[in-house]
Amino acid sequence: MCILRSFATFSSASRLNLNKSKSEIYFNGVQNGTVENIIQFSGFHRGALPFKHLGVPISSKKLTKEQGLKLTDKIVARIRGYGARYLSYAGRVTLVNSVLSTLHSYWAIIFLIPYGIMNKINAICMNYLWSGKADYKKAPNIRWDICCLPKTEGGLGIKESKSWNKALLGKYVWWLAKKKDHLWVRWVSHVYMKGKNWTDYKAPLDSSWSWRRINYIMQLFKQAYTNNRWHNTDVSYNVADGYDWLRNRQSKVQWRYLCWNSLNVPKCAFIYWAIMHSKLLTKDRLLRMGVPVTVDCEICGVQLETHQHLFIECAFTQTCSTILQQRLRVRIRLQDLVGWYSDGRTATKLQKRFIGACHISLMYEIWKVRNEARVHGYVRSPSTIVEHVLGSIKSRCLKKNYSTLSRKDQT
Structure with missing residues (x-):
């Protein structure tokens, strides 16, 4: 009676009327005779648990496996979209953080989600990150616990679902x-x-x-x-x-500001992140996995293809770096790039961001050239690569407002 009186008061104040044909009432520990009297007096239909409210199942018991599959199905549905399948690695990281983790958080703030469901959510997100699919049988390039670390500690800033x-x-x-x-x-x-x-x-x-x-x-x-x-x-x-x-805290990595520089192209920053973990599928890693490949570098064909050789020691990489530094009017060895960027005395903040973004974009292009050489047997010229690098970073700079900078930085 008190509840019905409250509904009537709310309706008179808000002009919103209760639709009894679409409303249900739930009982627990009430005798059948009392239940029938309440239903007859109120005009509500009797409902049964579980029922769905605001997109989630409401139940008085533990979340079942079947109910948890509804959450995983919603996550998989976002992945199966045409656009989501063809995103770059950086785009997939953004989708995992902004969409997939949000779906989980919406349920997690209401339910105590069992570990079995959260393990499946982690597996779906990990598989999508490395393959673009919800199901993936191969081992990931980098462990999921590393991906879930903050960017300052060498991760991607993805939220680990259990914690x-x-x-x-x-x-x-x-x-x-x-x-x-x-x-x-x-x-x-x-x-x-x-x-x-x-x-x-x-x-x-x-x-x-x-x-x-x-x-x-x-x-x-x-x-x-x-x-x-x-x-x-x-x-x-x-x-x-x-x-x-x-979470388990790790020590901060020295290259964090260089990798996640605001001028970096996101897909270039992701490849540089993988390079700093030495987890790209270079030939030395493929050999350790048991994949039958030739040992020579795909670009120069002289030494064993490792991260150290491909991105620092290779003659082609050195030539590209020399041309780029001549255009930028700086002299930095590739192996000293992280230390140079961390040193506050070397240049202004904008200059370091611009030069660092150019070098990271160069490493992305080196990896792209390596893959082109492996698949098509074609290697672009160093000058063409440098012009593409400078053009991409310049276009990002022009989109920002630098009216408050010094004349030297604007130039």
């Missing part, structure tokens, strides 16, 4: 620690914890799966709380901080 789900559920711990008047906190304290401090509470073995999982998150996150304060500060908990606290 991200835990970080999203860390909000419940924050509610228990701070929001004493929260309805959910009051209900949990009355039904489960019965006045105990949340840091000392442990869920009994006969409690529901969902409550045991929430209790696991509580035990995990209580290490980050001191006197019910997140990191012993007055700062509120947020998901990004929780994810950063959960």
Whole structure:
């Protein structure tokens, strides 16, 4: 009666009327006679769990495998689109971060997603990144845990689904620690914890799966709380901080700013990232994998094709680098590029970004020339490659607003 009166008050205030033919009512622990009286009086249809609301299944029990497949099917549907299949590696990274991870986050903020479903989500994202398909049987070029590291630590900044789900559920711990008047906190304290401090509470073995999982998150996150304060500060908990606290931190790589320079062409930056991990499929790696190939460099045909030879020592690469440095009026050895870029005394910030972007674009073109030589037996001239490199970086510069720069930098 109180609920119907509330609906009537809302309708009179908002002019929005309730459609009883499209509304359902759900019961739990109510006698059949009472259920029939409520249905007859309210005019609602009786619904059954699970049901779908805002695109996700609502259930009082653990998320089943069949319900979890609906999430993976939505992710796969985004991948099977014509445009998504033919994106570059850099485009796939963007799609994984902006679309696929967002779909997972929408569910993860509502559900405790079982590990089996999250493992499948990780596999789909990894397969798509390296093959453009949801199913891929070969081993990836670079391990997924490395791809999930922040860019400053040598990764691609992709969110790892298991840790991200835990970080999203860390909000419940924050509610228990701070929001004493929260309805959910009051209900949990009355039904489960019965006045105990949340840091000392442990869920009994006969409690529901969902409550045991929430209790696991509580035990995990209580290490980050001191006197019910997140990191012993007055700062509120947020998901990004929780994810950063959960993950395994690595040391920062020296080449991070050179690789993710704002002037870099994204596909060139991705190839340079793979070069710095020595994970491109050069002939020395193919030989270690058992692939029968000739050992000579595809471009010069003199030495064994390795990352060190192809991108630094090869005579063709050295010629291209010499021509590029003459055009840029600088003298930098390729093996010293990272150290030169990190040194703040060498040039202005814009000059370093421009010169660094040109060299990374050159390495991308070297890899492209190597593949062209392998497939078509054709090698472009060094001067043609350098002109293409300078043209691509110049076009990116012209799209930016440099009106506030010095005259030297503008020139």
